[in-house]
Amino acid sequence: MESLEKYVSAEYTHNFITCSLGEELFALRLAQVREIIFYRNVSPVPLMPSFMRGIYNLRGHVMPVIDLAVRLGRPPLVLNKRSSIVICQLEHKAQPLGLLVDTVCDVLVLPPESIEQAPAFGAEVRHDFIIGIAPFNDDFIVLLDAERLLKMSELSQLMQQAQEPNLPLPAIQQPIAAPEHAADNELPPIHPAQAQH
Numbered sequence: 001m002e003s004l005e006k007y008v009s010a011e012y013t014h015n016f017i018t019c020s021l022g023e024e025l026f027a028l029r030l031a032q033v034r035e036i037i038f039y040r041n042v043s044p045v046p047l048m049p050s051f052m053r054g055i056y057n058l059r060g061h062v063m064p065v066i067d068l069a070v071r072l073g074r075p076p077l078v079l080n081k082r083s084s085i086v087i088c089q090l091e092h093k094a095q096p097l098g099l100l101v102d103t104v105c106d107v108l109v110l111p112p113e114s115i116e117q118a119p120a121f122g123a124e125v126r127h128d129f130i131i132g133i134a135p136f137n138d139d140f141i142v143l144l145d146a147e148r149l150l151k152m153s154e155l156s157q158l159m160q161q162a163q164e165p166n167l168p169l170p171a172i173q174q175p176i177a178a179p180e181h182a183a184d185n186e187l188p189p190i191h192p193a194q195a196q197h
């Protein structure tokens with residue numbers, strides 16, 4: 001996997017990682033991404049909301065793994081050979097958090113002037129999750145803010161509600177064994193990509 005460090009300096013504040021959820025494509029701010037790994041060895045946790053896929057042992061530290069599709073109001077992701085965990089290191093938060101996605105695609109370099117405010121109508125994603133939209137491949141791509149997606153106060157409240165005995169629990173998809181990858185140490189490929197205008 002190509003190193004991400006050179007893309008996270010102040011010079012590259014408008015760089016994003018594109019990732020897919022089924023047929024949909026989204027982008028996350030690269031400065032919020034610590035690393036990317038293939039999905040493996042995620043342990044389910046009982047009495048958790050449906051977006052909580054489980055926990056992962058990240059070099060001796062417990063890391064929650066959030067299903068990005070469920071967080072955005074979609075059905076849970078079905079694992080495939082390219083399923084990946086985007087590990088986010090958010091500002092002022094010591095603990096990294098993982099976002100489960102179908103695939104990680106490219107590093108997308110966006111000129112600041114190409115980023116537009118998301119429309120207040122017609123969006124299929126919570127408006128507060130969106131940084132903006134940008135032209136991409138004759139269409140538009142939604143730029144997500146991991147800081148808002150993984151806001152701990154909201155996630156903790158949802159987890160507490162899931163544990164209340166008098167409240168109906170959302171369905172939790174039981175994780176299946178991670179599909180075999182081409183190579184155990186192979187990571188999702190990252191290649192710089194220039195936005196089209």
